[in-house]
Amino acid sequence: xxxxxxxxxxxxxxxxxxxxxxxxxxxxxxxxxxxxxxxxxxxxxxxxxxxxxxxxxxxxxxxxxxxxxxxxxxxxxxxxxxxxxxxxxxxxxxxxxxxxxxxxxxxxxxxxxxxxxxxxxxxxxxxxxxxxxxxxxxxxxxxxxxxxxxxxxxxxxxxxxxxxxxxxxxxxxxxxxxxxxxxxxxxxxxxxxxxxxxxxxxxxxxxxxxxxxxxxxxxxxxxxxxxxxxxxxxxxxxxxxxxxxxxxxxxxxxxxxxxxxxxxxxxxxxxxxxxxxxxxxxxxxxxxxxxxxxxxxxxxxxxxxxxxxxxxxxxxxxxxxxxxxxxxxxxxxxxxxxxxxxxxxxxxxxxxxxxxxxxxxxxxxxxxxxxxxxxxxxxxxxxxxxxxxxxxxxxxxxxxxxxxxxxxxxxxxxxxxxxxxxxxxxxxxxxxxxxxxxxxxxxxxxxxxxxxxxxxxxxxxxxxxxxxxxxxxxxxxxxxxxxxxxxxxxxxxxxxxxxxxxxxxxxxxxxxxxxxxxxxxxxxxxxxxxxxxxxxxx
Numbered sequence: 383x384x385x386x387x388x389x390x391x392x393x394x395x396x397x398x399x400x401x402x403x404x405x406x407x408x409x410x411x412x413x414x415x416x417x418x419x420x421x422x423x424x425x426x427x428x429x430x431x432x433x434x435x436x437x438x439x440x441x442x443x444x445x446x447x448x449x450x451x452x453x454x455x456x457x458x459x460x461x462x463x464x465x466x467x468x469x470x471x472x473x474x475x476x477x478x479x480x481x482x483x484x485x486x487x488x489x490x491x492x493x494x495x496x497x498x499x500x501x502x503x504x505x506x507x508x509x510x511x512x513x514x515x516x517x518x519x520x521x522x523x524x525x526x527x528x529x530x531x532x533x534x535x536x537x538x539x540x541x542x543x544x545x546x547x548x549x550x551x552x553x554x555x556x557x558x559x560x561x562x563x564x565x566x567x568x569x570x571x572x573x574x575x576x577x578x579x580x581x582x583x584x585x586x587x588x589x590x591x592x593x594x595x596x597x598x599x600x601x602x603x604x605x606x607x608x609x610x611x612x613x614x615x616x617x618x619x620x621x622x623x624x625x626x627x628x629x630x631x632x633x634x635x636x637x638x639x640x641x642x643x644x645x646x647x648x649x650x651x652x653x654x655x656x657x658x659x660x661x662x663x664x665x666x667x668x669x670x671x672x673x674x675x676x677x678x679x680x681x682x683x684x685x686x687x688x689x690x691x692x693x694x695x696x697x698x699x700x701x702x703x704x705x706x707x708x709x710x711x712x713x714x715x716x717x718x719x720x721x722x723x724x725x726x727x728x729x730x731x732x733x734x735x736x737x738x739x740x741x742x743x744x745x746x747x748x749x750x751x752x753x754x755x756x757x758x759x760x761x762x763x764x765x766x767x768x769x770x771x772x773x774x775x776x777x778x779x780x781x782x783x784x785x786x787x788x789x790x791x792x793x794x795x796x797x798x799x800x801x802x803x804x805x806x807x808x809x810x811x812x813x814x815x816x817x818x819x820x821x822x823x824x825x826x827x828x829x830x831x832x833x834x835x836x837x838x839x840x841x842x843x844x845x846x847x848x849x850x851x852x853x854x855x856x857x858x859x860x861x862x863x864x865x866x867x868x869x870x871x872x873x874x875x876x877x878x879x880x881x882x883x884x885x886x887x888x889x890x891x892x893x894x895x896x897x898x899x900x901x902x903x904x905x906x907x908x909x910x911x912x913x914x915x916x917x918x919x920x
Contacts, residue, residue, distance in 0.1 A: 439538040532547050561893040567662060597649040694722040724742040726744050751778070772799045784815070812855055814838055
C-alpha cells in the first residue's frame with residue numbers, strides 16, 4: 383500500500399503546482415487587461431478632452447470671424463465713393479488704411495494690434511478671465527491689391543483653429559441684386575419671365591405698385607416699401623389673397639390661391655412688404671449719375687465727335703397715331719422735325735441737342751452719346767431708332783427731371799443688340815423715356831441685351847433676352863396714372879407708345895449680381911465677402 387500512497391501524494395502535489403501556475407497566468411492576464419482598460423479609458427478621456435478643445439477652438443475662430451465682419455461693416459460707411467466701374471489701386475490702398483485704423487480703434491484692441499506691411503492681427507481676446515486658455519484673434523491680410531483675407535483664429539490650450547473667408551474691394555452694386563428696380567409702378571404682362579427679384583419704392587397705398595398677369599412669372603420675390611397694414615387700411619386694392627392670419631393661401635395640391643381682386647395673378651415666390659426705401663441705393667436717383675466721362679471720351683477719341691446735321695428732315699409726332707408717325711395721337715402730342723440718317727455706321731460719336739434724330743437701318747459701335755441739357759430748358763433730344771443694330775452702348779446726358787415727350791429713346795421695327803464693348807450696360811439714360819417698343823421679333827442669340835438698362839421709365843416689349851438689371855430711376859409718385867415701367871405690357875398707360883393692343887412677344891430678364899455698375903453711376907466702395915471661399919484649417 384505504501385507505493386500507491388506515495389504515488390497519490392506526488393499526483394496531488396503536481397496538481398497543486400499546475401493550478402498555481404494557471405492561477406498566476408490568469409492573474410497576469412487580468413492584470414494586463416485591467417492595465418489596458420485603464421490605459422484605454424485614459425486615452426479615450428484624453429481624446430474626448432482634445433475633441434472638446436478642438437470644437438471650442440473652432441467656435442472661438444468663428445467668433446473671430448464674426449468680429450472681423452463687424453469691423454468691415456463698421457468700416458464701409460467711411461470709404462470713398464466712385465463714379466468709375468472699377469476701384470483703382472490707390473483707392474484700394476486707402477480702403478486698407480481705413481480698415482486698419484478701425485481695427486486699432488476697437489475698444490478691445492485699444493491700438494494694440496500687430497501691424498505688418500500687408501497684415502494686421504488683434505491681440506488675444508479671452509472669453510473669460512477664469513479661462514485664459516480659450517481665446518481668439520482677428521487677422522486681416524492682403525493678397526494682391528483688391529483682395530483681403532479675413533482670418534478668425536481660435537485657441538484652446540495647445541489647439542488652434544482657423545476660419546477664413548476672402549473679401550474683395552469693389553464698387554457697390556446693390557441694385558444689381560434685382561432683375562427690375564424702380565421708383566414707380568410696374569406692369570408685367572404677356573409671356574414675360576423675370577429670373578430674380580423685383581423692387582419698387584412706390585409708396586402710395588391708394589394705387590398698387592405692381593400688376594402681374596397670369597401669363598407672366600417672377601421667379602423671385604416681389605418687394606414693396608408699403609406695409610400690409612397700409613394697404614389694408616387704404617382698402618383700394620389687394621396684392622394677394624391672404625387668410626385671416628395674413629398668410630398666403632394654397633389649395634390641397636400646394637398651388638397658390640388667387641382671387642379676381644388680386645393685383646398679382648402670375649407665379650411668384652412671395653411678397654415682401656415694408657421693405658426699406660432704398661432710394662439711396664446706387665442708380666436710383668439722378669444725383670448718382672454723371673455721364674460726362676462718356677462725353678469726354680467721344681469728343682476726344684479718334685473718329686469721334688459730333689454727328690453732323692442731316693439735310694433730310696422728316697416731321698413726326700410723339701406720341702403718334704396708331705401706325706402713322708406723321709400724325710399726332712392727341713392734341714398734346716409733340717411735333718418733331720427729325721434729322722434723318724439712313725444706312726450709316728456711327729462709332730463713338732455725340733448726337734447734339736435738339737437733333738431729334740431718326741436713324742433707319744443704322745449701326746452703332748462703341749458709344750453713342752445723346753446730348754440734351756442738364757437743367758430744364760428747350761434743349762432736348764427725342765430720338766427714334768428704326769431697324770438699327772447696336773454693337774455698343776447708348777449713353778445720355780443727365781437732365782434733372784423727367785420730360786417723357788422731350789427726352790426719349792424710342793426703338794421701333796427690329797432692334798438688334800450685341801454689345802461688344804467692355805461697358806457693362808446697354809442703355810444708360812437717366813431721366814429719359816426709354817421705350818424698346820419692339821426688339822427683334824424673332825428671338826435669337828443676336829438679340830441679347832447685356833448689362834444695365836437705365837431710364838427714367840423703361841418699357842420693354844417684343845422679344846428680348848436681357849442679362850442685367852432694368853432700372854427705372856425716376857420718382858413717379860407725383861402722377862397717379864401713367865409713367866409705368868412696362869415689361870411686356872401694351873396698355874395705354876400715358877407713357878406708352880404701343881400702337882397695337884396684344885402686340886407682345888417673349889421677354890426674359892436675368893440679373894447678374896456679379897457685374898459691376900457701369901461708369902457714370904456713383905456708388906460707394908465696399909468690402910464684400912466672396913461666397914464659396916469659406917474654409918476651416920489648423
